[in-house]
Amino acid sequence: MPRTPRMKVSDLANPNRFVRMSNWLIPLFAVIAVPLLAYGFYLGFQAPAERDQGTVFRIMFVHVPSAWLALSIYTMMALAALGTLVWRHPLADVAQKAAAPFGAAFALICLVTGSIWGYPTWGTFWEWDGRLTSMLVLFLIYLGIISLWRAFEEPLQAAKAVAILTLVGFINIPIVKFSVDWWSGLHQKASVFRLDGPTMHPAYLHPLLICALGFSFLFAAMLMIAMRTEITRRRVRTLTIFAAQEAR
Amino acid sequence: MTRAIFAIVKRDLALSFRAGGGAGVGVIFFLAVVMVVPFAIGPDKKLLSQIGPAILWSGALLASLLGLDRIFGADAEDGSLDLLLLAPLPLEVIAFAKAFAHWLSTGLPLVAATPLLGLLLGVETGALFAIALMLLIGTPAIAFLGLIGAALAATLPRSGMLIAVLIVPFTIPVLIFGTAATTAAIAEGLLFGTAFKLLCALLLFSLVIGPIAAAAALKIGRGT
Numbered sequence: 001m002p003r004t005p006r007m008k009v010s011d012l013a014n015p016n017r018f019v020r021m022s023n024w025l026i027p028l029f030a031v032i033a034v035p036l037l038a039y040g041f042y043l044g045f046q047a048p049a050e051r052d053q054g055t056v057f058r059i060m061f062v063h064v065p066s067a068w069l070a071l072s073i074y075t076m077m078a079l080a081a082l083g084t085l086v087w088r089h090p091l092a093d094v095a096q097k098a099a100a101p102f103g104a105a106f107a108l109i110c111l112v113t114g115s116i117w118g119y120p121t122w123g124t125f126w127e128w129d130g131r132l133t134s135m136l137v138l139f140l141i142y143l144g145i146i147s148l149w150r151a152f153e154e155p156l157q158a159a160k161a162v163a164i165l166t167l168v169g170f171i172n173i174p175i176v177k178f179s180v181d182w183w184s185g186l187h188q189k190a191s192v193f194r195l196d197g198p199t200m201h202p203a204y205l206h207p208l209l210i211c212a213l214g215f216s217f218l219f220a221a222m223l224m225i226a227m228r229t230e231i232t233r234r235r236v237r238t239l240t241i242f243a244a245q246e247a248r
Numbered sequence: 249m250t251r252a253i254f255a256i257v258k259r260d261l262a263l264s265f266r267a268g269g270g271a272g273v274g275v276i277f278f279l280a281v282v283m284v285v286p287f288a289i290g291p292d293k294k295l296l297s298q299i300g301p302a303i304l305w306s307g308a309l310l311a312s313l314l315g316l317d318r319i320f321g322a323d324a325e326d327g328s329l330d331l332l333l334l335a336p337l338p339l340e341v342i343a344f345a346k347a348f349a350h351w352l353s354t355g356l357p358l359v360a361a362t363p364l365l366g367l368l369l370g371v372e373t374g375a376l377f378a379i380a381l382m383l384l385i386g387t388p389a390i391a392f393l394g395l396i397g398a399a400l401a402a403t404l405p406r407s408g409m410l411i412a413v414l415i416v417p418f419t420i421p422v423l424i425f426g427t428a429a430t431t432a433a434i435a436e437g438l439l440f441g442t443a444f445k446l447l448c449a450l451l452l453f454s455l456v457i458g459p460i461a462a463a464a465a466l467k468i469g470r471g472t
């Protein structure tokens with residue numbers, strides 16, 4: 001009697017299977033993301049105005065999820081880099097390449113919303129504070145990774161080179177996270193992910209977490225679209241090479 | 249193994265100091281950067297002597313980044329990199345020797361030129377020694393971090409700018425603690441303070457991580 005095939009993690013390594021799965025995962029993630037973001041923003045606008053800052057604090061519901069995502073996307077990319085170098089997972093570098101522009105975008109959104117928030121509250125658009133500087137460094141590392149991807153012609157060679165750079169750059173992630181504890185500057189200290197639990201009021205914490213979840217699902221959907229594009233791009237490249245060889 | 253390391257260092261030094269090596273260009277670039285700043289901000293003697301250490305640090309950083317493609321570029325072109333990869337010597341050791349030779353030929357001249365350029369900027373004579381000492385520790389750290397970028401881009405043509413872009417974010421801690429140590433030395437006369445120790449730690453860190461990551465990158469570049 002033939003056994004029914006069971007799904008394994010290694011099955012995801014097959015690009016065709018991935019593309020088939022993404023056919024229903026992308027709409028699913030998008031359908032989850034949109035109402036979550038809408039509800040999160042609605043709650044965010046319903047929340048009472050902050051005592052000192054008035055209403056400007058509401059930019060937090062974009063700023064903080066972007067910062068979290070910029071950090072977690074890099075962490076995901078570092079894991080994918082391990083997947084490329086250690087397990088030679090064929091989709092790891094596709095995920096890594098596709099994620100880099102999103103990471104850069106979230107880092108940029110975090111920096112821009114941060115300075116828009118900083119001007120009315122701190123009185124300055126920019127301060128060379130530990131958190132701000134290390135976030136800017138993270139943004140630069142993202143740009144370096146994207147440039148290195150574009151410098152190589154051969155995707156597999158690029159994948160391994162970028163994987164090394166990504167792993168070396170991972171050192172910056174704990175620096176960004178703990179920068180507010182190591183150097184006290186203008187930026188406030190962690191108020192959600194703390195050992196003794198969040199210190200933020202639930203009226204602000206709930207919309208924040210819902211927004212963060214919404215942005216995460218949005219990222220997941222966009223990442224899978226970008227990965228599919230990358231898989232197609234590589235297929236086109238291989239087919240073009242074959243066609244060129246046959247034409248000779 | 250020691251003899252092999254010395255042989256690599258000697259060869260790279262000879263190559264960089266002879267015609268076409270371009271060892272002196274870094275110092276000239278350093279001079280150019282230092283010369284440009286007074287034109288840009290005006291000949292305000294007081295301001296210049298105040299920001300002099302910072303100008304020297306940024307100039308040295310830029311000059312160090314400039315020549316990084318020379319570490320492996322020429323060797324990848326003429327095939328000697330393949331011979332080095334075949335050599336019965338750990339690749340990490342080869343990378344270390346090459347980065348050390350690169351620092352000797354490009355970094356050390358920068359350190360030597362620092363007191364002179366500091367005088368041009370009107371930095372106090374007492375501070376010149378402190379800046380040179382900090383650069384003596386900071387420039388090898390930059391060179392060994394840059395080694396990673398040089399190895400990643402070894403097989404790429406026209407990689408100079410790319411390497412600089414890749415490596416700048418990683419050199420920022422060196423710059424932060426280097427300038428902090430310099431400021432502490434000048435303002436408080438504290439030569440061996442916390443920032444100095446952290447700068448030394450960064451140097452030791454880069455001496456280890458640089459050759460290891462560079463060796464991994466070189467192996468990949470050659471498809472092994």
